[in-house]
Amino acid sequence: MIRVATAGEDGPAAAGVERARGLLRRLVDHPLPWLLPTLAALAVFQLYPLFEAVRLSLTDEVLTATGTEFVGLQNYVDLFTSIGFRRMVVVTAVFAVSSIVLHTLFGLILALAIDYGVRRGLRGHLTTRVSVLLAWIVPGIIIGLIWKVMLVESQLGAINYLLGQVGVGPVPFRSNPALALVSTIVAGTWRGTAFAMIMIYGGLQRIPQRLYEAARVDGAGRWARFRHVTVPQLKPVLFVTVVLVTIYALNTFDLIFALTNGGPGRATEVFALFMYRKAFSEYALGEGAAVAVVLLGVNLLLTAVYLYAFDIGDEI
Amino acid sequence: MTPDENTPDGENRRPGDGVDGTGARRRRMDGGTPEEPAAGAGRTDGATNPSGSATDGLPGAPLEAARDALAGTDFRALDAVVYGLYGVAMLFFAFPVLWIVSASLRPEGELLSLPFRLVPGEVSLSAYRQVFREGMLTWLFNSTVITVVGVGSIVAVSVPAAYAFSRFRFRGRRQLLGLVLLFQMISSVIIIVPLYSVMTSLNLIDTRVGLILLYVGIQTPFSIWLLKGYFDTIPEELDYAARIDGCNRLQTLRHVLLRPIAPGIAVVAIFNTVFLWSEFVLAYTVLGSERSLYTISIGVYEFQSQFGNDWRAIAAASVVGMLPLVTVFVALQRYFVKGLIEGSLKGQ
Numbered sequence: 001m002i003r004v005a006t007a008g009e010d011g012p013a014a015a016g017v018e019r020a021r022g023l024l025r026r027l028v029d030h031p032l033p034w035l036l037p038t039l040a041a042l043a044v045f046q047l048y049p050l051f052e053a054v055r056l057s058l059t060d061e062v063l064t065a066t067g068t069e070f071v072g073l074q075n076y077v078d079l080f081t082s083i084g085f086r087r088m089v090v091v092t093a094v095f096a097v098s099s100i101v102l103h104t105l106f107g108l109i110l111a112l113a114i115d116y117g118v119r120r121g122l123r124g125h126l127t128t129r130v131s132v133l134l135a136w137i138v139p140g141i142i143i144g145l146i147w148k149v150m151l152v153e154s155q156l157g158a159i160n161y162l163l164g165q166v167g168v169g170p171v172p173f174r175s176n177p178a179l180a181l182v183s184t185i186v187a188g189t190w191r192g193t194a195f196a197m198i199m200i201y202g203g204l205q206r207i208p209q210r211l212y213e214a215a216r217v218d219g220a221g222r223w224a225r226f227r228h229v230t231v232p233q234l235k236p237v238l239f240v241t242v243v244l245v246t247i248y249a250l251n252t253f254d255l256i257f258a259l260t261n262g263g264p265g266r267a268t269e270v271f272a273l274f275m276y277r278k279a280f281s282e283y284a285l286g287e288g289a290a291v292a293v294v295l296l297g298v299n300l301l302l303t304a305v306y307l308y309a310f311d312i313g314d315e316i
Numbered sequence: 317m318t319p320d321e322n323t324p325d326g327e328n329r330r331p332g333d334g335v336d337g338t339g340a341r342r343r344r345m346d347g348g349t350p351e352e353p354a355a356g357a358g359r360t361d362g363a364t365n366p367s368g369s370a371t372d373g374l375p376g377a378p379l380e381a382a383r384d385a386l387a388g389t390d391f392r393a394l395d396a397v398v399y400g401l402y403g404v405a406m407l408f409f410a411f412p413v414l415w416i417v418s419a420s421l422r423p424e425g426e427l428l429s430l431p432f433r434l435v436p437g438e439v440s441l442s443a444y445r446q447v448f449r450e451g452m453l454t455w456l457f458n459s460t461v462i463t464v465v466g467v468g469s470i471v472a473v474s475v476p477a478a479y480a481f482s483r484f485r486f487r488g489r490r491q492l493l494g495l496v497l498l499f500q501m502i503s504s505v506i507i508i509v510p511l512y513s514v515m516t517s518l519n520l521i522d523t524r525v526g527l528i529l530l531y532v533g534i535q536t537p538f539s540i541w542l543l544k545g546y547f548d549t550i551p552e553e554l555d556y557a558a559r560i561d562g563c564n565r566l567q568t569l570r571h572v573l574l575r576p577i578a579p580g581i582a583v584v585a586i587f588n589t590v591f592l593w594s595e596f597v598l599a600y601t602v603l604g605s606e607r608s609l610y611t612i613s614i615g616v617y618e619f620q621s622q623f624g625n626d627w628r629a630i631a632a633a634s635v636v637g638m639l640p641l642v643t644v645f646v647a648l649q650r651y652f653v654k655g656l657i658e659g660s661l662k663g664q
Binding site for chain 1: 391394395398399401402405406408409410411412413415416419432472473474476477479480481484486489492495496497498499501502503505506507508509510511513514518529530532533534536537540564565566590593594596597612613616617620627630631633634637638641642645646649652653
């Protein structure tokens with residue numbers, strides 16, 4: 001009797017296993033199950049917040065108040081007509097343009113120097129590269145603090161001490177508005193040069209060697225080879241580097257947050273910090289969201305440029 | 317990724333063998349090998365392939381050497397300039413880190429720069445004791461959990477998606493890929509304003525799980541793009557062969573494709589580890605109001621707002637905060653550089 005019962009149960013169980021296996025096969029042959037976790041994560045943590053940002057930007061929502069009203073484009077009008085916004089745009093522009101120039105220039109010089117050192121077998125190129133990259137992997141908040149300690153505004157600060165030795169200072173690196181902006185740019189360059197450097201170094205490695213050989217055969221000297229092979233070949237990479245550095249610079253937050261927190265006054269308040277203050281210090285979520293949407297627009301514009309470069313840049 | 321595949325430049329190059337220098341430039345320009353497909357900027361860390369050394373002796377080389385020897389004086393001047401650059405760069409990039417380490421080790425009475433010296437007169441760990449009293453261990457623990465689980469989740473979510481984008485042909489595939497790329501390019505800073513209400517309404521505020529899920533949403537686009545590049549370099553014939561042997565797609569992925577894309581997974585893991593460990597603004601928004609959940613970035617930030625002028629303590633907190641990544645970086649330098657290069661090219 002027991003045996004009969006087992007036998008009787010065996011059939012449906014086996015069929016069930018078979019059916020499950022068939023279902024699994026059909027499931028894994030469809031792209032949806034493979035993409036489902038990604039789609040869910042993107043929908044909840046990217047798409048929804050973006051929609052929410054746009055929705056909020058059209059309301060007068062305040063973090064502490066309860067009732068909110070639809071105000072249309074009022075937040076944007078207020079924003080674009082306010083002096084604070086315009087001043088922030090200027091600060092951001094100075095920060096971004098300086099960053100672009102300094103990161104790309106230093107990155108280019110270092111990439112060329114390291115490439116040269118590798119080819120000539122010079123000592124120290126590895127150590128140089130490691131020091132530059134080290135600066136890049138330090139968390140942004142800690143970079144802000146490192147420079148805060150470096151730039152202490154008395155003889156105790158390393159930089160001020162050294163300047164003091166040559167009779168300068170003590171320099172108010174963080175309390176003078178103009179100097180504070182310079183300080184954030186220096187700290188930003190300390191971090192960001194690594195990125196430009198490896199981008200450009202990568203670009204140098206991808207220049208076909210036969211171009212240099214052809215130039216040699218044609219009798220081109222060192223400088224001519226640099227001018228007529230390296231520079232034109234590097235142009236697409238340089239362009240992409242500039243676009244990406246611009247995107248990074250415009251979205252900089254943590255480094256400045258820790259180093260100056262936008263101060264003194266609003267002297268170092270870039271886009272992201274301005275948005276953060278609107279939303280979380282003044283509790284004006286609607287206005288903060290409007291700033292976020294403007295920043296989103298700038299990001300999208302730069303992305304379009306980047307994608308365009310990708311097309312003409314021959315799959316960088 | 318076999319260790320012998322990818323030797324960082326300099327390690328296997330003797331200083332002084334200058335004139336053959338141009339040979340090092342002749343590395344593989346192809347898209348990679350099955351063992352190590354190059355997605356984008358693959359081999360930029362100066363790999364001199366052992367098998368490639370045969371090509372180093374191309375006919376032109378002796379002539380080049382002779383010409384370079386003739387221009388020796390020119391080289392020596394340039395060498396000096398380049399050495400100078402190395403010195404300046406090392407000073408600028410390494411000094412702040414060394415200074416912070418030095419500052420963190422000073423005994424309580426010693427001033428930061430009077431007298432000015434990098435090696436403190438007397439080493440003291442009192443600043444570190446203070447940092448650990450303030451909860452550094454908790455922050456380290458939180459950051460470790462969030463980074464490990466987060467990176468694991470990101471890999472677990474993005475590998476199947478990258479597989480699907482590489483191997484399936486379905487309607488809307490291109491548009492979906494475009495959308496993923498778009499999300500990759502948009503900075504996460506933008507969503508911090510609505511983030512608080514989003515996380516609150518999902519009941520995820522002040523939870524580590526919430527932050528991890530958020531990181532998955534933020535970081536999968538880049539990871540998918542990078543991994544898709546790796547999948548695309550593997551010929552589909554490999555899949556067909558596995559299918560004929562009776563593997564379904566899941567088994568094919570696990571037994572056949574996982575090994576060739578392992579370098580890609582390593583890159584994704586490295587890049588996301590750096591990002592998750594360092595990330596501040598999202599963590600601050602999600603976990604900032606719960607002290608026991610602070611990550612290292614939040615903890616260090618809050619610590620410095622509390623002990624504003626205690627430079628030694630701030631330095632010690634900074635050192636502890638960056639030490640784990642720096643250690644891993646130094647240990648895995650060659651993979652790290654590769655990871656950072658490919659990651660930054662396709663990421664953020």
